[in-house]
Amino acid sequence: MNILGMSEQWVSARVKQKGDSKCIPWKSLRDLILVYPDTKKKVDIFALSIYGLMIFPRVRGYVDEAVIDLFDRLDKRVTPVPTILAETFRSLSACRSTGEGRFIGCAQLLLVWFHSHFWKVDKVSYRVFSENYSPLKELAATSRRDNITKERWIVILQNLKDEDVEWKAPWMVPNEILYRCGDFDLVPLLGIWRAVGYVPLLVLKPYRSR
Template identity: 65%
Template sequence: MNITGMSEQWVTARIKQKGDSKCIPWKSLKDAILTHPDVRKRVDVFALSIYGLVVFPKALGHVDEAVTDLFDRLDKRVTPIPTILAETFRSLSACRKAGEENDSPLKEIVDTPRRDDISKEKWMAILQNLQEEDVEWRAPWLLLDEILYRCGNFSWVPLLGIWEAIGYALLLVLRQYRSRQFIPATQGIADCKFSYRDDNYRKRIQEISSAWKQTRRMKRLVVDLMTTPEYNEWWVRRINDNTPNSSQENGQ
């Protein structure tokens, strides 16, 4: 493990084993932030702490070794955005799965009482009468002319996270780009998920890295009808492993 600005001896003396990971306690990092003689190094360690405790948390009150490895690569102009997206999607998937088991980590937040001048009945009336055109899927100033939708031979965008890889189909959220939503090709996307402890994981990482050198983009098309009839039927059934047939593609 390499902590920015700290010696190997300093790290070795403070490293802890938490489950299956090597971590360093926040208390040790906090001491370094307060006492390190180099102000710039203090800022670096503080930024590392944000990454490890907030962006990529794993063990409560500790920063995982994998996070420090990613942080070291930032100096080589390696963007952390795909990694952040991968871990965000993993977290959201975990929340959804927990919700299906009636044990969602978001349940406590949803059940928290709120002071609101609008009654429950009025909220229901507002939401029931809500039209698709009333929903602003994304801020207008964030809309891009082109959408990255696949890499290499993947029909989606593979993302390398901190602890595992995951596939994400951006074509699932075309409405956020004010484009018509059709049925995306997602066959095999579940197989794109793998842990860095699996067999042959290094080979699969190399395949994803190579795929990112062959990205494909599509022009954003603004239309009035936001979804195709086929998509509405597909969404109700929540099929997440399909390949659109020719008739569906022609209708899109």
């Protein structure tokens, strides 16, 4: 109601139960965007749709209420980055533990990570080492490449060697690293649907720290 600017009756009539999640259909949000007179509200609803359909997908074609709760807190300066990390870990861990399955998360952000850290995808070095470097801006400015097929990605991932990956993000300035929380080595990384066990000591290798 806060985000959409609609009545409780309008929202209640469109919320659907999908498995263990309460969701609102993308179709309802799309129809609202097309007719809403307030431009700022249109942008907010469109941004909410991106969060629910791309960054935190749960049910295809629907936006989960947990995503709406997170989105509603963004104007209070709550950063979604730890949540994105937690949900990416959760999804990749689930696929790895079962040996199959579909990645549920923002594939575009995962692709940015690949291009930012995979040193020799095409056997050439093309990273920009600069404090002002942004992988998101680079990807947005790069024309889409259709020549790297699904099969090509499988070959790349299956044949990766340690020297093919730049474990330290090239745009990050060396700084102190938090590797424990009080007396605990294992800390919870909070996501939308649950917490993921995270061991900060593991960052010692990626960040080339002693």
